Amino acid sequence: MEGADPVNKKLAAALSSGAVLVLALTGCGGDDDNEKLNSWADQVCGAVQPQAKKIQAANAAIQKETSDNSTPEEVQKTDSKAFQDMSDAYRAIGAAVTKAGAPDVENGEKKQTDAVKELNGISASYASLKKQVDGLDTDDQAKFADGLKDIAAELDKLSKSGNDALKTLEEGEVGEAMARQPSCKTATGSAQSTTG
Numbered sequence: 001m002e003g004a005d006p007v008n009k010k011l012a013a014a015l016s017s018g019a020v021l022v023l024a025l026t027g028c029g030g031d032d033d034n035e036k037l038n039s040w041a042d043q044v045c046g047a048v049q050p051q052a053k054k055i056q057a058a059n060a061a062i063q064k065e066t067s068d069n070s071t072p073e074e075v076q077k078t079d080s081k082a083f084q085d086m087s088d089a090y091r092a093i094g095a096a097v098t099k100a101g102a103p104d105v106e107n108g109e110k111k112q113t114d115a116v117k118e119l120n121g122i123s124a125s126y127a128s129l130k131k132q133v134d135g136l137d138t139d140d141q142a143k144f145a146d147g148l149k150d151i152a153a154e155l156d157k158l159s160k161s162g163n164d165a166l167k168t169l170e171e172g173e174v175g176e177a178m179a180r181q182p183s184c185k186t187a188t189g190s191a192q193s194t195t196g
Contacts, residue, residue, distance in 0.1 A: 034173065036104040041177035045184035047096030051089040058082035058089075072138035075148070079133045087126035094119030103174045111174070114165035125158050 058081070065078040094116045102108035129151055136147040170178060178184045 034104060034177065037173060037177040038180065040100050040103045041174065042181050042183065043100045044096055045178055045181040047099075048093055049183050051092050051096075054085050054089040058085040072136070072141065072144040076133055076136055076138055076144075079151070080130050083126045083130035083133060087123045087130065090119050090123035090126065094123065097169075103169070103177075105173050108174075111165070111169040115169040118163065118165040122158065125154070129154055129158075 061078050062082045065075055070078075097112060097116050097119065100112075102112040105111070132147070132151055132154070137143045
């Protein structure tokens, strides 16, 4: 398993930066009595919380699998499930933002649409990575390691690209409203301690 091991570590590193995307769904304190916005933030935070946990668990599974002396089959199985979970989680977050409607802020509708589009795009990217990992040849160590390298590169791109729309969605009042929601605080508190 020598050959694939450093690649697995790369995969784990790329993944941990990818998991940060969900952590974008938080803000920092502030006081405002916009009931509509607070209600929106509460709804979104409540929906994001279980998905953030799912993404963390998937991330942790990949990290664990890469630190063991795992066989290509074990790595493939773990990564495949993790990518599927991540794809589902991002899709669910997108659905939650859609369901919550546009936040009650300037350009709220555009911000919401862009964020949902981005979340669905991330979901599709993870689904595609799952297909890639499922297609790897576990009988050929060198080919498997090469395949993992490609996946790690894709993951790296994914983690560097796009949570711009999410950041835009959470600027200003929206971020402040989210910061006031206990469910958002919990999502980030636990996540930061595991990624740090």
